[in-house]
Structures are given as structure tokens and as C-alpha cells.
Amino acid sequence: MNNYVIVSDATFDLPYDIIKEYDIKVIPMGFHIDNVEYSHYPDERELSIEEFYSKLKAGAVSQTTQITPSIYMDFMGEILKEGMDILYIAFSSGLSGTYNTSQIVLRELQEEYPDRKIYTIDSRCASIGEGILVLNAAQMKRKGLSIDELREWVEQNKLRARHWFTVKDLFHLKRGGRISSIEAFVGTALKIRPVLSTDDAGKLVVISKIRGSRAELDFLLSKLEAEGEDLASQTVIIGHGDDLEQAKELETMILGKNLVKDIIIAKIGPIIGTHTGPGMLALTFMGRKCE
Incomplete structure (x- = not known):
């Protein structure tokens, strides 16, 4: 029933302990500040959130980057190799081209793994708006919903x-x-x-x-x-x-x-x-x- 994983991206801002509790897979997202490039992971391994804001308060300017096709390919490919299906709840297409990039890559992966289910959903949300949707999806998954049932639930409830x-x-x-x-x-x-x-x-x-x-x-x-x-x-x-x-x-x-x-x-x-x-x-x- 639950041979699938929920995937989202690091913009959804759920705390790391919640992510671990529900076994949510998170694609890191990039930014650069003070001429240094970082990838943001939920465990803040490259730069803590507190240090990031300290830099902003000191006058630093930050810029973000989209998830690249190669990152999508590598991240999703590892999950599919393990025999798991994927339900990807993505950052709003109204705010970023990330979702559209994912569509292209995941179509390629579907051809490579025709027996696997790979679903992508445009959350139409950002930050913890996306996070609250992912959290509720994870709770529904824990209740035993299949990937197809959960896909339908998310589409019906995302707004x-x-x-x-x-x-x-x-x-x-x-x-x-x-x-x-x-x-x-x-x-x-x-x-x-x-x-x-x-x-x-x-x-x-x-x-x-x-x-x-x-x-x-x-x-x-x-x-x-x-x-x-x-x-x-x-x-x-x-x-x-x-x-x-x-x-x-x-x-x-x-x-x-x-x-x-x-x-x-x-x-x-x-x-x-x-x-x-x-x-x-x-x-x-x-x-x-x-x-």
C-alpha cells in the first residue's frame, strides 16, 4: 500500500524533526549570498538559517536559483532505483519555473522506469503554505492511502x-x-x-x-x-x-x-x-x- 514516498522541495520550510518523523524526501534548493553558493537542506548543513538572516541584517544580498534538471534526475532516480513510486508536491508554478522543469525531467524518468508511478502536483503554495499541504498529505499517507488515492486527495484539497x-x-x-x-x-x-x-x-x-x-x-x-x-x-x-x-x-x-x-x-x-x-x-x- 505504502510503497511510495512523498517528495517536496526545500522551499516548504517544515522543521527537520517533522520531515524525519514522516519520512518526507526533500530536494535541496540553491542560493548565493556574499559571493558564496549554498544548497539549502532542511538540516541546514551548509548554512544555518540564523546565520543567513544575520548576513541579511548586515546588508548582504541573497539570490535564489531553481532546481536544475540534473538535480531532479539524480534525486528522483535514486528513489526509483530503490523500487519506490513518487508523489512530488512542488513549489508553486506561479512563483517559480521549478515545477515546469520537474515535469520535463519526470516524463523522461517515466520512460526509463515505465513500471513506476511518478506523480507531480503543483501545490500553488509557497513556504509553510506548501508545508501545511505536505504535512497533511503525510498524515493521510500514514492512514493507509495508496499513492493514487493520495494524489487525488492533494489535488482536491490543495486550495x-x-x-x-x-x-x-x-x-x-x-x-x-x-x-x-x-x-x-x-x-x-x-x-x-x-x-x-x-x-x-x-x-x-x-x-x-x-x-x-x-x-x-x-x-x-x-x-x-x-x-x-x-x-x-x-x-x-x-x-x-x-x-x-x-x-x-x-x-x-x-x-x-x-x-x-x-x-x-x-x-x-x-x-x-x-x-x-x-x-x-x-x-x-x-x-x-x-x-
Whole structure:
């Protein structure tokens, strides 16, 4: 029944202990900072997340790279050689060409391994939005779903992954072309934080703008209350860009209302952190879209 593995990419930002617990296979993703190239692995073997943010705070500029066809070929090929099928839940095609690259490579691998099942799913999510989808898929797999059943479940439920985040350092969004230089300057000076999510096409969108840290926390909590479904049985994820104190504050607010079964606090890694900068705060859960 379970002779398959769930694969995702290092942008999904699940904590390493969760990845090990559910035996999720993770493709490393590349970035370079201070003229040094790194691959980001969940165990942070090449550069710790804390050191990455320290470099950003010191003025370093980071850039990310897509997963190359050769990395896909080698990583997936090793799994297939072991006689396992693959369900790959990928970084949003609305934010990266990574998913499209995977489609090309995995078609080649399917020809080489015609007896193996190789499925790819565009998560339409990023960071812990992708992570909450992968986590729920892993939990469903543990319940005994076949790869075909789980593939169908993920496709039917991926748009239920609700993900909301705020950004403090707007100049990182400016470099990515999400906001203008004037918006970045004025917003940073006035401590205005954009609230972002991804739309149904997996593209990043600015939903609202708020001012101050308390407003961030209240907004994220309100989204959980308004959009969350069956919260009492859910594990939700709080993500932070090197601001554990604020993440803990949001956790306390959620626990104080006795809303959810469990909370995971995750560090936002360098692949997403390159574009959101220090101080990002995110909350993800399974729910419904409220108009």
C-alpha cells in the first residue's frame, strides 16, 4: 500500500524533526549570498538559517536559483532505483519555473522506469503554505492511502491550504518587483506591513496593509478564526523570519483561545527568506477561502 514516498522541495520550510518523523524526501534548493553558493537542506548543513538572516541584517544580498534538471534526475532516480513510486508536491508554478522543469525531467524518468508511478502536483503554495499541504498529505499517507488515492486527495484539497504572512523589511519585496521603491521607503518608515498570500493560480498577491506588530498578530488570528475548518483536530504552522519571540506571541494567542489541536513553529529558510527578509511572520492552516 505504502510503497511510495512523498517528495517536496526545500522551499516548504517544515522543521527537520517533522520531515524525519514522516519520512518526507526533500530536494535541496540553491542560493548565493556574499559571493558564496549554498544548497539549502532542511538540516541546514551548509548554512544555518540564523546565520543567513544575520548576513541579511548586515546588508548582504541573497539570490535564489531553481532546481536544475540534473538535480531532479539524480534525486528522483535514486528513489526509483530503490523500487519506490513518487508523489512530488512542488513549489508553486506561479512563483517559480521549478515545477515546469520537474515535469520535463519526470516524463523522461517515466520512460526509463515505465513500471513506476511518478506523480507531480503543483501545490500553488509557497513556504509553510506548501508545508501545511505536505504535512497533511503525510498524515493521510500514514492512514493507509495508496499513492493514487493520495494524489487525488492533494489535488482536491490543495486550495484549502490557507496561508497568510506579513513582511517588515519591504525592500526585499521591492527587489523582487512586488512593490515600488516609494512604497518600500514609505512603508518601512511608517511601519506599514503588507499582508500577502497566494491566489488560486499560485501567484503572490498583496491582500491588505496594516500598521504595527499587534495588528499583524490580530490579523493572522482573525484569518484563522474566519477561514479555518475543523480546527480542533488540526495542526497549524506558524512561520517566522528570525523572530521567534513574535511567533511565540502568536502561538500564545491561538492557544489562549483553545482553537487548534497543535501548533508547529517553523523557521522560514533562505529560499523564501531571500524575498521576504527578516521579521516575516506567517500562519498556515487548512480551511476555506472567504470572499
